[in-house]
Amino acid sequence: xxxxxxxxIAPGSWHPNRDRARQVQTAVKVVCGTFAAxxxxxxxxxxATLIFETIEFxxxxxxxxxxxxxxxxxxxxxxxxxxxVLVSATVTISVIxxxxxxxxxxxxxxxxxxxxxxxxxxxxxPVLEILAGIPTVVYGYFALLTVTxxxxxxxxxxGRFNALSASLxxxxxxxxxVASLSEDAISAVPRSLKDGAYALGSTKHETILSVVLxxxxxxxxxxxxxxxxxxxxxxxxxxxAAGANPTLGFNPLVPVMTMTAFIVQVSLGDAxxxxxxxxxxxxxxxxxxxxxxxxxxxxxxxxxxxREKYE
Amino acid sequence: xxxxxxxxxxxSPRQTDRFRQNLPSRYSRDRVFQASAxxxxxxxxxxxxxLLLTILIDGVGTLNWTFITSYPxxxxxxxxxxxxxxxxxxxxxxxxxxxxxxGVGAGIYLEEFASDSWLTRLIEINISxxxxxxxxxxxxxxxxxxxxxxxPVTGGRSVLSGALTLTLLILPVVIVAxxxxxxxxxxxxxxxxxxxxxxxxxxVWNHVLPIAFPxxxxxxxxxxxxxxxxxxxxxxIGALTFIPFLPEGLQxxxxxxxxxxxxxxxxxxxxxxxxxxxxxxxxMAVLLLMNTLAIYLRNRFQKSL
Numbered sequence: 309x310x311x312x313x314x315x316x317i318a319p320g321s322w323h324p325n326r327d328r329a330r331q332v333q334t335a336v337k338v339v340c341g342t343f344a345a346x347x348x349x350x351x352x353x354x355x356a357t358l359i360f361e362t363i364e365f366x367x368x369x370x371x372x373x374x375x376x377x378x379x380x381x382x383x384x385x386x387x388x389x390x391x392x393v394l395v396s397a398t399v400t401i402s403v404i405x406x407x408x409x410x411x412x413x414x415x416x417x418x419x420x421x422x423x424x425x426x427x428x429x430x431x432x433x434p435v436l437e438i439l440a441g442i443p444t445v446v447y448g449y450f451a452l453l454t455v456t457x458x459x460x461x462x463x464x465x466x467g468r469f470n471a472l473s474a475s476l477x478x479x480x481x482x483x484x485x486v487a488s489l490s491e492d493a494i495s496a497v498p499r500s501l502k503d504g505a506y507a508l509g510s511t512k513h514e515t516i517l518s519v520v521l522x523x524x525x526x527x528x529x530x531x532x533x534x535x536x537x538x539x540x541x542x543x544x545x546x547x548x549a550a551g552a553n554p555t556l557g558f559n560p561l562v563p564v565m566t567m568t569a570f571i572v573q574v575s576l577g578d579a580x581x582x583x584x585x586x587x588x589x590x591x592x593x594x595x596x597x598x599x600x601x602x603x604x605x606x607x608x609x610x611x612x613x614x615r616e617k618y619e
Numbered sequence: 620x621x622x623x624x625x626x627x628x629x630x631s632p633r634q635t636d637r638f639r640q641n642l643p644s645r646y647s648r649d650r651v652f653q654a655s656a657x658x659x660x661x662x663x664x665x666x667x668x669x670l671l672l673t674i675l676i677d678g679v680g681t682l683n684w685t686f687i688t689s690y691p692x693x694x695x696x697x698x699x700x701x702x703x704x705x706x707x708x709x710x711x712x713x714x715x716x717x718x719x720x721x722g723v724g725a726g727i728y729l730e731e732f733a734s735d736s737w738l739t740r741l742i743e744i745n746i747s748x749x750x751x752x753x754x755x756x757x758x759x760x761x762x763x764x765x766x767x768x769x770x771p772v773t774g775g776r777s778v779l780s781g782a783l784t785l786t787l788l789i790l791p792v793v794i795v796a797x798x799x800x801x802x803x804x805x806x807x808x809x810x811x812x813x814x815x816x817x818x819x820x821x822x823v824w825n826h827v828l829p830i831a832f833p834x835x836x837x838x839x840x841x842x843x844x845x846x847x848x849x850x851x852x853x854x855x856i857g858a859l860t861f862i863p864f865l866p867e868g869l870q871x872x873x874x875x876x877x878x879x880x881x882x883x884x885x886x887x888x889x890x891x892x893x894x895x896x897x898x899x900x901x902x903m904a905v906l907l908l909m910n911t912l913a914i915y916l917r918n919r920f921q922k923s924l
Contacts, residue, residue, distance in 0.1 A: 324816065333820040340728035343721045347746050347794070350787050354756060357763040415659030423656055432660060439667050441906065443848025445877045446674070446899050449884050453892055454673045480666050487663075511645050513652035534751065541753020543851035544877075548884055568755050568851065575758070575855045581767055589855075593759045597752065604751040 358597055361590030368584055374591070380554035380565070382588050383574075389588070391595055393556045397564035398596075401475045401546055402539040404560055408479025409535055413486025414528065420487070421494045422516060440484035448548030451477035456549065469551025469563035478545050482535045489534065493527020494520060526614040533607035537600045543568035567596045674903075678896025686897055690863040691879065695890035700898050702862045703879035706778070707847060707905070709866045710875055713782035714789070714846050719839055722790050726797025726835075731823050750791040757788045758855025766856050774870025776857040781873060784852050789842040796838020800831040837913045844909040848902070850877035876902045 366374070369389045377390030416436070420429055456473040460466050466473075497520050505515040521528070551563030552573050565573075571589045579585040689699025733739040761784030765773050773780040804827050812822035828835075853875060861882070862874040876898060883895035 329818045329821060333818040336820045337728070337732050340724040340732060343724035344728045344733070344742055344794075346721060346725065346787075347742060347749060347790060350749060350760070350790070351745050353764055354752065354760045357760055358756075361763070412659045412663060415656045416663055419656035419660045423653055424660075432664070435664055435667060439663060441844065441848075441910070442670070443850070443877055443902060443906070445848070445850045445881050445884070446670070446903070448881070449892075449895060449899060450670050450673065452884060453677075454670075480663070483663055511649045513649045514645070516652070537751055541755065543753070543755045544881065547851075548881070568753070571755055571759070572851065572854050575762075575857060590759060590763075593756055597756050600751060600753055601748070604748060608747075 354597070358590055358594040361587050362594045365584070365587035365591040368587065369591075378556055380556075380570075382585060383577075387584070390556070391567075391592070393554045394565060394567045394570055394592065395595070396556055396558060397471065397546075397550070397554070398540055398566040398568075398599075400558045400560055400564065401471050401478060401550065401566060402536055404472070404475035405479035405482060405539045406532065406536055408476055409482045409486050409539075410532060412479070413483045413531070413535070414490050416483065416487040417490035417494055418516060418520075421491050422512070422520070436484040436487055439480070440488070442481075444481070444542065444544040445548070447477050447481050448544045451545055451549035463561065466561055467551070467563050469549065469553070470561055471550050471564045472560040474546045474549040475560060477549065478539055478542055481542070481545065482538050485538060486531050486535050489531030490524070490528045493524035493531070496527070497523040523616055526611050526616065529614075530607045530611045533603050533610065537603040537607075540603070541568065541596060541600050543572060547572045567592050674896050674899050677893055678898075678900045681893045682897040682900055686894065687901065691861055691882075692863075695888065695894055698883075698891075698894055700876065700879055700901060702865060703874050703876045703898070704901070705865045706858075706862065706873040707875045709778045709873060710782045710785065711843060711847060713778060713869065714785050715839070715843055717782065717786045718789060718793055718842065721786070722793030722839065722842075723797050723835055725790070726794045726801065727823060727828075729794065730798045730801040731819060731827070746791045746794055750795070753851075754788055754849055755851040755855055757784055758852030760784070760787065761852060761856040776859070776872055777870045778866050778873045779869040780856055781853050781858055781875070784856055785846040785849060788849065788852060789846050792842040792845065793839055796842065797831075797835050800834030800838065801827060803834060804830045833916045833919060837917045840909050840913040840916070844906050844913075847875075847905060847909070848877060850881055853878055854881070876905075 369387075374389050374391050376392075377388045378393070379388040380390050380393035381388045420432060424432060451473045452469075455477055456466070456468065456470065459470075459473055459476075463472075501519055501523060502515055505519040510518070546566045547569040550566060550569065552565050552569055553563040554565040554570075555562055570592055574585050574589045577585075579589070686699045687704065688701050689697060690702050691700075692698040729739065729742065733742075761780060765780035765783050766775055769780075773783070808826050808830070809822050812826050813819070817825070858878055859872055859874055862872060866873045880895050880898040880902065883891045883898065886892075
């Protein structure tokens, strides 16, 4: 039946070009493998850059000064480099924002997975996704020009720039992340566990609090840690709304300067290569990188160590 | 009633009574809990509505065609976002052109070709780690690598440097999305192709990729829409805030929408805040357009399977 063969190729004369196919396969594999290696290069690039410039920085400023000074004035004539001034601001803002995001996000996750009907869920999930997709500069606008004036009516002594407004808005920003990750963990709890609790006569909230949440704990804690790490690295909200005033302490009502805000301040001023300011932003970046890396690693470890596996 | 009876497994009538008396309070606590769960969700939604309304009210008055076709200016009534809009467009085209092949290629390699070696696992852990690195750190990498080290190629603080920095930032997202799309393709298709003597690449290119493509495209578009809103890494590489001209090429200095908006928010005059809100409306409209496209593609994809 030659009619079924394509064109004018005589039967038996067509052979797949296996050599060429194999060469193409090898070439594609090498190219795609190189692309995959870009991710390793990125990490190496980040680590190498930060370490190189930080070492340069530490030749000008001793590590002891960096860790123990109580003032942060690298742009003034009398320079002091107390990193804890910036760290204290970052920590204050992260803690408050997580205090907002944890209850909101966790309750929203419970609401979505346990209380909402499938139809309501289909509407609510994209709404939370929108909240997560709004650019941070927009949140910055909202914090500085909308939330701060509202807060001022309750707390008259609040400044134009303050950590409180930035933290509250930052908390709203990371809420969808906590909600989405916690919901994944809650949905993974098998139905049989819940049915068991109901069969023993538990009410819904007793089932959720004493069976579902403990079973999903590792995922919830992981989402919390990732939220903290996200809050620490967030830049635009804190730069716009929290100000640029390095203050040591944990008072949320005054203007403060976070690590990220300092990097932005120097970047806007166009620091020349090799100057101390240029090296300083990398030293601050290194501190930031170590903090987020530790938190991400801890969250990874926590999930591996404490995940409850259900068949 | 005997003492021994009350200790037995069966509840005594009195205990049952107490249990019943307890029920109303347990149910009311149940209602409080349910209400607080809804309240939390409601707060999140309410803040979103508040935010969107504020920006619409603040910005819609100054949003007009002149605003979109004008260059930035010291006078708020003459300032516009043309340069920022063009910059965003330039950067996005370059980011898409680089991210698409590199991200999808890496995803294909990890999902289809790579054996389960320590190297593969290292790359996987590394990618999930990169997704957690703050965006401003990528800015510092871009500053050192693209702006300083590769200055002869990139031209310093240029469109190309900015685009490459954002590419590195969203690559992990694209790789993960590609892998998920590829994983959703039924394995029987791969086995059928291999059984007919096709090479792995022929199977991937002719059979797996066409099925996974809409899913991959959705992931890439969502990643790009994240890149559009990024401000911090571009400030770190020194994208300028005042650009009264259009970018002319890859090595041209540039600004983007979020940076222009940031600049306007940071000024003390209310008039600049109003045009910042107008700029935000434009930025959000671009994002909405991209997300709609992504959702449309995802829905078409789901129907075709």
